[in-house]
Amino acid sequence: MGIVERKEREKTEMRDRIVEAATLMFLEDGYEKTSIRNIAEKIEYSPATIYLYFKDKDELFFAIHNIGFQLLLKETEKSHKIKNPLKRLHDIGVTYIEFALNNPEYYDLMFIMRSPMNALKEKHGDEQCWTYGEAVFGTLVSTIQECIDQKLIKSKDATIASMYTWSMVHGLVSLKIRERFKVMDLPEDQIRKMLLQSLDEVINNMKA
């Protein structure tokens, strides 16, 4: 019986249509304006229908959050070809900063907003939910481990070093995205330069 398979296909198709519409609205108008009602109107269904495919708004935004991680993972994978782990580390950093600056809405959802993390709370144990995030972080840890093995950096603990390199780039872009660099009273384009300059200097400081 192909009916049950068609139904399944239709179910995922509908889910995807919702996520697609929500993503478009989110990227264009931001989180606040992307309401369940607006999404429903866009796909020409009633708001209640969305709740047949997603538990709540957080779960829907977790789906978008996940697509963001796929995009970031694809970007960081380009660094794989770089043999020198220190140069690769730098390249991952640049990729991360540029991803954040070019996709501020995605970045916000992935690393700043509370919404997708609320969804993650209930369904821990579910495979293929946090995997993309772990993959990106794993790339960072293994690259730093290579640096340690080759005695290229001072640090001895890859976890600690990963923690603060990630924190540093996240701090840079999140302060930018949430407009906290305004205290520094600098022009937009100079901030952008200084973010990359900061990355240079920190990695340089790490060198053995």
Add this chain to the structure above:
Amino acid sequence: MGIVERKEREKTEMRDRIVEAATLMFLEDGYEKTSIRNIAEKIEYSPATIYLYFKDKDELFFAIHNIGFQLLLKETEKSHKIKNPLKRLHDIGVTYIEFALNNPEYYDLMFIMRSPMNALKEKHGDEQCWTYGEAVFGTLVSTIQECIDQKLIKSKDATIASMYTWSMVHGLVSLKIRERFKVMDLPEDQIRKMLLQSLDEVINNMKA
């Protein structure tokens, strides 16, 4: 005529009562649950009254945000007595991290949430609005400048170095507050230790 003075006093008293009630609710129940209606009920006035003292919710939360900065400034001022600028830098970092971990709601409002920044947009030019933030950041910049002058760190640019040290500690605590360190799958108390350990290592890396 003392009437106009009494009226002025009553006006600021009322404003303070609103901020006080809002702060208490915010710290206990979080931003989302601190609604204009709930605050109004707590102080036994109608919701519309709050709009006679604050332009909107953002402006009210900017007032709370400002109190947070006063608290942080008071904490960081304790580091002033430390003569060695590098040790002082480290102490400021520890203070910053501990402030964030002990007052996550305040920290969130001060450095992560959009709300207070929206309020800041309209009224630029207003004195005594962003001053506390500038004071805290100024302390960091001048401490780092001292480190450069005394050739204690490799960096030559105090602005850049301030940018990435701030970003690093902000990154650490904001990833913690917004629950992104869950990818690392580590127990709560160990995360806390690693935040301070990260600070140690980064400052060590900065040494000339």
Add this chain to the structure above:
DNA sequence: TTGCTTTACTAAACAGTGTTTAGTAAATTT
């Protein structure tokens, strides 16, 4: 003291939000 004006406040409405419930019409199975 009376009359006018300003001040301080509020009830009610406006326009939205996420979410749930009860009910319907069509598709599918028996």
Add this chain to the structure above:
DNA sequence: AAATTTACTAAACACTGTTTAGTAAAGCAA
């Protein structure tokens, strides 16, 4: 053909920030 399951929705619930129009009291001038 009847029974059941599926997919969907109208309407309601309980909220949210904010505005408008109106009221009662306080302050001031004649």
